Amino acid sequence: MLKFKRSMMPALACAIMLGAGPAKAETLRLGDFQSTTHIVSVEGTTRWMKAVEEATKGEITFEHFPSEQATKAAALLDAVNHGILDAALIGTIYHGESLPMNSVVGLPGFYGSAVTGTAALQAMLADGPLREELLESGVVPIFGFVLPPYQVLAKKRLGGPADWSNLNIRTAGSTQAMTARSLGAVGVSIPGPEVYTAVETGRLDGILFPLASVPGYNLQEVVTHISRNGSFGGYSFVMVVHRDRFEGLPEAVRTAMLEAGKDVAAHVAKAQDDSIEDLAGKWTGQGIDVYEFTEDELAAQRSAMADVSADWLTRIGRGEETAKAVLEQYRMLTSD
Known part of the structure; x- marks a missing residue:
């Protein structure tokens, strides 16, 4: 054994x-x-x-x-x-x-x-x-x-880009930092094990995080609102x-x-x-607002984030053909 x-x-x-x-x-x-x-x-x-x-x-x-x-x-x-x-x-x-x-x-x-x-x-x-x-x-x-796709966790409900303006949002890496910036927020790169304290002490206003991983860091203890249908990377x-x-x-x-x-x-x-459905039910029972973005909010987010892939090609991929091929293959493999 x-x-x-x-x-x-x-x-x-x-x-x-x-x-x-x-x-x-x-x-x-x-x-x-x-x-x-x-x-x-x-x-x-x-x-x-x-x-x-x-x-x-x-x-x-x-x-x-x-x-x-x-x-x-x-x-x-x-x-x-x-x-x-x-x-x-x-x-x-x-x-x-x-x-x-x-x-x-x-x-x-x-x-x-x-x-x-x-x-x-x-x-x-x-x-x-x-x-x-x-x-x-x-x-x-x-x-x-x-x-699973990243959602936003915060101490207030975040919807369209106007709600994100100048907030310090936890991101994982430079690509996701671009996403936060596109929504008007400031991306702060902090490893998962350090996020709880950063939210608790006010260093962070919100978190981009996958819902299935939330219990592993007990982040549900330091936020009051969690989105379900976003697509933040x-x-x-x-x-x-x-x-x-x-x-x-x-x-x-x-x-x-x-x-x-x-x-x-x-x-x-x-x-x-x-695991996500069960988690959402538990959090709702604990008084957390587990919400879905409206169609208007999703449309505004998509519009704001439209240039992130282009930014990735320029900043990370340096416009090289390899990066273009990687992005195209990824788009094809993840399309429904």
Whole structure:
């Protein structure tokens, strides 16, 4: 039966500094930034580790460092590249400089569910610029999935752009910051684990966040209004393994990791979508205003955000043909 070791980073760092030998070939050190109760961990990371252990009959086990125990969310890719970790579930938007094309998922107005967005991401990670970026960064993408479309959470009801003017809104990465700006707000990039305190202390006026992830950070405790039918961009997670480490594993093990990844990607996407209805009901019962934008508000938002994709091509993609091809493929794969 799979046994996860959850130790703190100082012990790991100490072992490395003391010159301890490398981890056994069958043990992978895996880090992420979600708590073990977060839906992404329960239905994604932990499920994948168990599936790999079972498929390899114990040939592969994991030493798991959740909740930023190994390093901060924005440093996970570096941790893998520097040998602190063998694998990590990274939020690609936190690595915009290394993975600019992967930030396409942050654009507003595309996929309407995690299932649709995940199918598109998996296709783009199998072949093309998104995959090449990761390989060039020293890691192999095993599987990827997205969060449900971002909604807005705040202490007042936000509708059309006039309601957003000059508000400090939490965003995830530069692409989503463009979305906030297009609505008249100021995008403030803060990792998920730090958002609760930022809202509580008044540093943030609102949050762009996927509803399925709200309970993982208890954000429902610090807001009074939550939208349901907005489309303020997305967020992608990718499970990566150090390229040399992965290529050094037996072929059967590599195959098992990839096959388990396909199943888990589809599973965690559906689990997130399915959770939203129950969450909305619970929040309403707690006195939170869980609301839908009116057609006029949606039209005003779409109009305001219309240029975000063009801005992404210019600022992130630098107008290059690769960026244009990525955007067109993403648009095609996420269209209903």
